[in-house]
Amino acid sequence: MKKERRKFKLSPLGIYAVLAYSFLYLPLAVVIVFSFSPTKSIVGFSGFTTRWYIKLFNDEALIAALIHSLQVSLTAVSIAVVVGTSGAFFLVRANFPGKQLFRSLSQLPLILPGIILGIALLILFMNLGFELSMFSILMGHVCFTTPVIMFQVASRLQRLPRSFEYAAKDLGATPVKIFWYVTLPMIRTAIIGGALLAFTMSFDEIIITYFLTGTWTTLPVFIYGMMRFGLSPQVFAISTVVLTFAMVLIVLMAKFTAVREEL
Amino acid sequence: MKDKESKWQVELVEVTKIYKDTIAVNNCNIKIKAGEFFSLLGPSGCGKTTTLRIIAGLEEPDEGKVFLEGGDVTNVPAHRRNVNTVFQDYAIFPHMSVYDNVYFPLKMRKISKKEADPRIKKVLKLVNLEGFEKRYSSQVSGGQRQRVASARALVNEPRVLLLDEPLGALDFKLRVSMQKVLKDIQRNLNITFIYVTHDQTEAITMSDRIAVMSQGLIHQIGTPDEIYNNPATAFVASFIGEMNFLEGLVASIPSSDTVEVSVSNKNILCKNNDQKISLNDGVLVSIRPEKVHVNPLQSLKNVIEAEISRIVFKGNNFEVTAKFDKCEVRSLVDYKVWDKSQKVGNRVKIGWNPEDVQVFPISMKKDMIQYE
Numbered sequence: 001m002k003k004e005r006r007k008f009k010l011s012p013l014g015i016y017a018v019l020a021y022s023f024l025y026l027p028l029a030v031v032i033v034f035s036f037s038p039t040k041s042i043v044g045f046s047g048f049t050t051r052w053y054i055k056l057f058n059d060e061a062l063i064a065a066l067i068h069s070l071q072v073s074l075t076a077v078s079i080a081v082v083v084g085t086s087g088a089f090f091l092v093r094a095n096f097p098g099k100q101l102f103r104s105l106s107q108l109p110l111i112l113p114g115i116i117l118g119i120a121l122l123i124l125f126m127n128l129g130f131e132l133s134m135f136s137i138l139m140g141h142v143c144f145t146t147p148v149i150m151f152q153v154a155s156r157l158q159r160l161p162r163s164f165e166y167a168a169k170d171l172g173a174t175p176v177k178i179f180w181y182v183t184l185p186m187i188r189t190a191i192i193g194g195a196l197l198a199f200t201m202s203f204d205e206i207i208i209t210y211f212l213t214g215t216w217t218t219l220p221v222f223i224y225g226m227m228r229f230g231l232s233p234q235v236f237a238i239s240t241v242v243l244t245f246a247m248v249l250i251v252l253m254a255k256f257t258a259v260r261e262e263l
Numbered sequence: 264m265k266d267k268e269s270k271w272q273v274e275l276v277e278v279t280k281i282y283k284d285t286i287a288v289n290n291c292n293i294k295i296k297a298g299e300f301f302s303l304l305g306p307s308g309c310g311k312t313t314t315l316r317i318i319a320g321l322e323e324p325d326e327g328k329v330f331l332e333g334g335d336v337t338n339v340p341a342h343r344r345n346v347n348t349v350f351q352d353y354a355i356f357p358h359m360s361v362y363d364n365v366y367f368p369l370k371m372r373k374i375s376k377k378e379a380d381p382r383i384k385k386v387l388k389l390v391n392l393e394g395f396e397k398r399y400s401s402q403v404s405g406g407q408r409q410r411v412a413s414a415r416a417l418v419n420e421p422r423v424l425l426l427d428e429p430l431g432a433l434d435f436k437l438r439v440s441m442q443k444v445l446k447d448i449q450r451n452l453n454i455t456f457i458y459v460t461h462d463q464t465e466a467i468t469m470s471d472r473i474a475v476m477s478q479g480l481i482h483q484i485g486t487p488d489e490i491y492n493n494p495a496t497a498f499v500a501s502f503i504g505e506m507n508f509l510e511g512l513v514a515s516i517p518s519s520d521t522v523e524v525s526v527s528n529k530n531i532l533c534k535n536n537d538q539k540i541s542l543n544d545g546v547l548v549s550i551r552p553e554k555v556h557v558n559p560l561q562s563l564k565n566v567i568e569a570e571i572s573r574i575v576f577k578g579n580n581f582e583v584t585a586k587f588d589k590c591e592v593r594s595l596v597d598y599k600v601w602d603k604s605q606k607v608g609n610r611v612k613i614g615w616n617p618e619d620v621q622v623f624p625i626s627m628k629k630d631m632i633q634y635e
Contacts, residue, residue, distance in 0.1 A: 163351075169340070173342055186356075
């Protein structure tokens with residue numbers, strides 16, 4: 001579907017939109033602005049500097065936390081893609097009593113307050129004798145990213161007519177080939193979109209991680225720790241970096257999950 | 264014309280398929296010859312598509328057996344049957360170009376693109392889609408999509424092509440021209456077509472033989488001529504073409520091949536196509552409108568006085584409805600023959616030959632197609 005570019009007109013609805021977006025994005029803009037402030041004061045603004053950013057890149061502990069975050073998020077999302085996609089097939093294609101209940105329950109880790117999931121996992125890992133490490137954090141992240149991908153893929157699968165698969169079967173494709181050449185390409189964008197969203201959520205996650213973290217920690221928990229020494233432009237700088245990164249992912253996700261005409 | 268020696272290419276033996284509490288296909292027996300254009304015709308929900316899917320291997324019958332070229336394929340999955348299907352919604356893979364769609368079945372047989380290329384080009388030429396190779400399904404019209412689906416199903420050179428309402432989504436003119444295209448392909452390649460349709464005109468004009476189905480049952484299998492002129496049941500008579508139905512009682516059976524039926528105290532001489540009929544049985548008398556003459560010049564065995572109740576101009580002919588007592592009989596009269604001075608309310612004689620009248624037991628009335 002081609003979008004027609006319309007001329008921008010400041011209608012009442014337009015003014016409303018501007019106000020709503022200002023409310024949402026002004027605080028973010030403030031963070032960005034203050035990350036370039038030379039003083040530690042958070043009231044008033046004088047001058048411009050990039051020294052907080054330079055300081056960031058020289059902070060080894062922070063860089064380590066960033067790398068940890070990337071490790072956790074990438075691994076968790078990879079696992080969630082496999083589990084979530086197969087779960088989506090089960091949810092859409094299998095028929096069993098209590099399917100609707102199962103469907104709702106599968107979204108629970110996502111809907112549940114992080115503090116409850118965090119405590120629950122902590123108690124579980126403690127009882128199982130696991131040490132708090134990268135592994136415990138990873139499991140926590142798999143827990144709430146799986147439903148994200150499962151939901152995205154399931155809703156695409158639901159809209160996908162079965163006739164494509166019947167046609168492939170009829171034309172000589174084995175079940176594995178049907179999945180690889182026909183079904184997977186048609187749900188690919190949903191998987192990618194779901195993965196990007198899940199990654200964004202995992203990368204920013206703090207509450208569950210906070211409970212499951214030992215000495216090994218991720219970036220959001222590290223930033224939270226930095227705050228104990230008061231707000232500093234360095235925190236704003238790292239926030240700006242994370243924000244930019246998340247924005248890019250969200251835009252990509254929106255592009256992939258948009259309903260395409262051919263389906 | 265019938266070649267008794269030829270082996271059946273497709274054979275369904277006592278096939279039954281049940282979904283939950285409806286019998287989709289009820290004890291069906293079908294035998295189809297190689298190179299035949301065979302149609303499964305019936306209203307929606309009659310089980311024709313299920314029958315087709317059983318032949319394709321996309322459904323397993325609950326009872327009965329399916330044979331392809333003499334071999335039992337009842338439990339052989341679809342991807343291992345030498346049968347291909349053109350689906351109702353075409354199912355053109357949207358993430359592949361026209362070329363790649365047609366290459367797909369060859370790719371599944373591990374044929375390299377280089378080796379497949381001449382075959383793909385040949386089949387695209389056959390369906391007149393040269394130059395569309397790089398397009399995607401969203402970039403071609405409905406008729407072209409239909410041809411992509413046909414090309415994709417034909418590239419494997421299947422022995423049997425199954426078509427599930429392939430022209431259902433197209434508008435009338437395009438449908439008529441695609442009917443010709445499909446019929447030409449079938450004739451040129453000399454492969455068996457099994458064609459599912461609810462459009463009786465399509466089935467009659469294209470098929471060598473037709474199986475007429477209703478509610479999972481096969482009512483009749485025959486040539487278009489047999490089905491039109493000698494319908495086996497009242498359902499077939501009502502579903503195919505136009506038909507007048509009159510209710511009456513058997514008054515006498517003058518000879519083994521005729522019966523006399525009393526309709527509103529008028530006796531009508533009919534062909535005795537149902538030998539089981541006996542005296543005083545309730546029957547349905549059926550006559551095609553084109554067999555009914557208004558004020559006939561020749562002498563006919565059945566002539567009834569009636570009053571014209573409606574005259575409808577239909578282009579090349581008139582549909583004249585005449586009423587006697589509570590019975591209405593429609594007649595199709597050629598434009599050149601019709602006396603244009605006739606008006607509604609005029610008294611006329613209507614008549615027909617006993618050979619053109621068939622009787623069915625009244626019990627068949629419930630199966631008939633009711634058009635308001």
